[in-house]
Amino acid sequence: MxxxxxxxxxxxxxxxxxxxxxxxxxxxxxxxxxxxxxxxxxxxxxxxxxxxxxxxxxxxxxxxxxxMKQPDKGDYIIVLKKDDQYQPAERPRVYVTEAQAMAVASLMSKKHDGEFFVFKAVAAVYVPPVQQTVKRFV
Known part of the structure; x- marks a missing residue:
């Protein structure tokens, strides 16, 4: 600090x-x-x-x-770990910087006496749309 x-x-x-x-x-x-x-x-x-x-x-x-250094921008969520299972919220709040997510995870850990983890989205994976071609026979 x-x-x-x-x-x-x-x-x-x-x-x-x-x-x-x-x-x-x-x-x-x-x-x-x-x-x-x-x-x-x-x-x-x-x-x-x-x-x-x-x-x-x-x-x-x-x-x-x-x-603090320039915030590391990205998409961060906080996840509870209970019984060796990660349990994200149904609609997790997305934080923009790691420092914000860490600060909130720390507060939640103290308040709820649990183990919380900060996850960062590192890639977006999607299936590209397939173009269908229609052949017409005359």
């Missing part, structure tokens, strides 16, 4: 909220730095994981965040 350094972060970089208790957003919420004005970052929250639910975009102290 590396805490943000005001002079080390630049607009466009992503940061993750650490557990500060100062905001409605939960620890692990991800935001993008839009602007810097000492000692604040203007943050644009990523609302697609539920951790920043109800949190307004705006100015936040730089020391409330941890640095």
């Amino acid at each position: 590396t805490y943000c350094n005001y002079y080390g972060q630049e607009p466009g970089e992503y940061v993750m909220l650490r557990d500060t208790g100062r905001t409605r957003a939960k620890a692990g919420a991800i935001g993008k730095i839009v602007e810097k004005r000492y000692p604040f970052f203007k943050i644009e929250w990523q609302h697609d994981n539920g951790l920043a639910e109800g949190q307004m975009d705006g100015n936040y102290r730089y020391d409330a965040f941890e640095t």
Whole structure:
């Protein structure tokens, strides 16, 4: 874990909220730095994981965040493992970054006292449509 350094972060970089208790957003919420004005970052929250639910975009102290690499974008789902069987939800929620999925899986593991795994979609496989040709005999 590396805490943000005001002079080390630049607009466009992503940061993750650490557990500060100062905001409605939960620890692990991800935001993008839009602007810097000492000692604040203007943050644009990523609302697609539920951790920043109800949190307004705006100015936040730089020391409330941890640095993070550019999010590894993709499709991630959380799956429960029970009795050596993976049990995905009937309609699993799709997370856009690994950090979001990991943070939610950690919260679910603590809340439900279970073992949760994060799966990433690595390929889309489909059967190409077959074109039918019709021959007409005259």
